[in-house]
Amino acid sequence: MRTSGRRDGYDVVVVGAGIVGLASAWMARRRGLSVAVVERDPRCTGASIRNFGFVTVTGQRAGKTWSRALRSRDLWAELAPQAGIPVVHQGLWVLAQRQAAWEVLEAFSKTSMGEDCELCSPAQIATRAPFLRARDSQGALYSPHELRVESRVAIGQLAGWLAGSCGVEFFFDHEAVGISASGVELTASGGQIDLAAERVVLAPGTHLNGLAKPFLSAYSLGLTQLQMLRVRPRQSYRQTSAVMSDLSLVRYAGYTGLAEHRRLLSQLEAECPASLADGIHLIVVQSQDGSLVVGDSHHNSRQVDPFGQDAVDQRILAHMSEAIELSDYEVVDRWLGWYPVGGPDDALVVAPEPWLRVISVTSGTGASTAFGLAEEVFDQWSS
Ligand SMILES: Cc1cc2nc3c(=O)[nH]c(=O)nc-3n(C[C@H](O)[C@H](O)[C@H](O)COP(=O)(O)OP(=O)(O)OC[C@H]3O[C@@H](n4cnc5c(N)ncnc54)[C@H](O)[C@@H]3O)c2cc1C
Structure with a gap:
């Protein structure tokens, strides 16, 4: 069947069914606009399904990014029950394995971003978070803000809910090949379609x-490549919140904005230079089936490298073993992911024409901030 032809118009056509595109579609529908989403693949297989599904608030850069993450968390909490998407974790434990890391957490807890967070001693951790390796630690910071969804399936569920309950029309398996003030030109195996649109994202x-x-192109963006693993415990293991550790405190801008992180960085440079060179920091989250998603590493490049390195995986797993009480497990999945890096800010919103917005999250924070970011875009975009 040929699908060539011109379709009735939409107020907004969104190109891309990753979390940024879906968040934009939802925000447009919340404003009563008619919306279509175009996705070149039969389903999104980009960064949005390869990440931890972890909406991280604590640790985000102070200011816009932290506020967007907090707002996105609220929007996720509103949407998830409506869309039938299980929230599989609440909160975040940041384990301080070194005294210098504890000092970063103490400093962070005195900032306005740390207000609702708690510093816990190893004894308190043993009671409240027995899955953490408290005995080797200085303590931990508990943040109540975070939530986690299983992004591998949640992104598809979100698209299904937008289509089924919100009236968003989806064109999967269609590539957008042209845009203009009158709409978007798509191609698919069946032919070509012109979607008329007032606005394009x-x-x-x-x-x-x-x-x-x-x-x-003016922003000279590159890509960063990440390695991720899924491990299945062979022992009884239950983790109620996400886990991070010392390496996150020298990577996340909410901590690196504090002078206290410098002493920790010097110590890590001396103790684990290979991990720093691989851009490794630890996140461990648990899925409903008991398996854990563990990552990640960061290698920047101008282009995609299809090959992962086992040595990097082994380093990530070693850091996991130092942070959680899990010794008997098997690796059941490994995958690579990419996201854009290099912009002047954590996210770029380019408005080259009154009818067009180009949105790129250039910091690996899209899972945490997309809803808040898309809301800002539509709040500021008068029709
Ligand atoms: C391994 C990994 C771990 C991460 N961890 C975190 C984390 O802990 N916290 C966090 O906040 N973020 C994290 N991120 C970052 C986050 O996943 C991204 O910022 C976010 O998913 C970007 O969403 P997106 O919609 O811009 O891109 P994508 O998910 O890549 O979606 C873009 C979509 O656009 C489609 N498309 C492109 N061009 C066209 C076209 N011409 N026509 C039709 N379709 C088109 C693509 O096919 C794709 O499906 C991580 C990312 C990775 C890879």
């Missing part, structure tokens, strides 16, 4: 050389 993820290139 481009949320291309890592596809920096496609339609978005003329609008993003």
